[in-house]
Amino acid sequence: AQRVTQPEKLLSVFKGAPVELKCNYSYSGSPELFWYVQYSRQRLQLLLRHISRESIKGFTADLNKGETSFHLKKPFAQEEDSAMYYCALRNNAGNMLTFGGGTRLMVKP
Amino acid sequence: NAGVTQTPKFRVLKTGQSMTLLCAQDMNHEYMYWYRQDPGMGLRLIHYSVGEGTTAKGEVPDGYNVSRLKKQNFLLGLESAAPSQTSVYFCASSYQGISGANVLTFGAGSRLTVL
Numbered sequence: 001a002q003r004v005t006q007p008e009k010l011l012s013v014f015k016g017a018p019v020e021l022k023c024n025y026s027y028s029g030s031p032e033l034f035w036y037v038q039y040s041r042q043r044l045q046l047l048l049r050h051i052s053r054e055s056i057k058g059f060t061a062d063l064n065k066g067e068t069s070f071h072l073k074k075p076f077a078q079e080e081d082s083a084m085y086y087c088a089l090r091n092n093a094g095n096m097l098t099f100g101g102g103t104r105l106m107v108k109p
Numbered sequence: 110n111a112g113v114t115q116t117p118k119f120r121v122l123k124t125g126q127s128m129t130l131l132c133a134q135d136m137n138h139e140y141m142y143w144y145r146q147d148p149g150m151g152l153r154l155i156h157y158s159v160g161e162g163t164t165a166k167g168e169v170p171d172g173y174n175v176s177r178l179k180k181q182n183f184l185l186g187l188e189s190a191a192p193s194q195t196s197v198y199f200c201a202s203s204y205q206g207i208s209g210a211n212v213l214t215f216g217a218g219s220r221l222t223v224l
Contacts, residue, residue, distance in 0.1 A: 009149060034212065044152075044199065044215040086151055094205075095140065095159055096167060097213065099152040 002027045004089050006100035013077050014108050021072040021103045023087030032090040033070040039083045077107045113216035121222045122190045130185040132200030140203045141183035145196040190223045
């Protein structure tokens with residue numbers, strides 16, 4: 001069975017500090033991973049996906065198959081980054097996403 | 110363009126009552142999903158549908174039923190509500206299966222409290 005683990009429920013940093021939100025997964029197939037974000041009073045939305053190898057709002061995430069991780073990183077956190085972040089793993093059939101428990105990021109001024 | 114619309118946004122039920130949550134999407138998406146969001150547990154898939162007239166069980170289907178009579182609508186029903194079903198429910202849709210550019214579009218959520 002596939003599983004996504006986000007070990008930190010809450011991560012609090014100061015503005016300008018580096019941020020790393022951890023995500024580990026277990027999956028027997030070829031993984032496809034995503035980060036979704038939910039800002040206060042907004043809908044859950046896609047932040048980035050590993051196959052695009054993109055940087056969105058300064059965030060990047062690299063898939064490490066050896067460590068089965070997909071950590072989300074940003075070198076300098078901003079207050080507007082405060083939100084709930086979810087890591088998600090797609091199944092082989094592509095008909096469902098398994099989400100981690102989420103990490104709430106708080107960026108203090 | 111409304112995207113994914115959920116109704117109602119809030120509802121309080123007594124144990125044993127029944128209710129239906131409606132999800133409507135205007136993007137001509139084939140796939141639709143119902144998730145529940147609970148603190149510390151993230152989003153868990155209840156049921157999903159890969160097309161009109163089809164439904165399938167997700168991770169936590171017990172106590173819920175769904176129907177997809179029309180492509181644009183996906184209904185989630187609770188026949189006999191229990192306090193354990195107190196949660197925030199999210200509907201989502203995708204054009205096809207989740208891959209590459211086909212990602213989930215979420216509704217705003219429906220907060221359900223069962224007393």
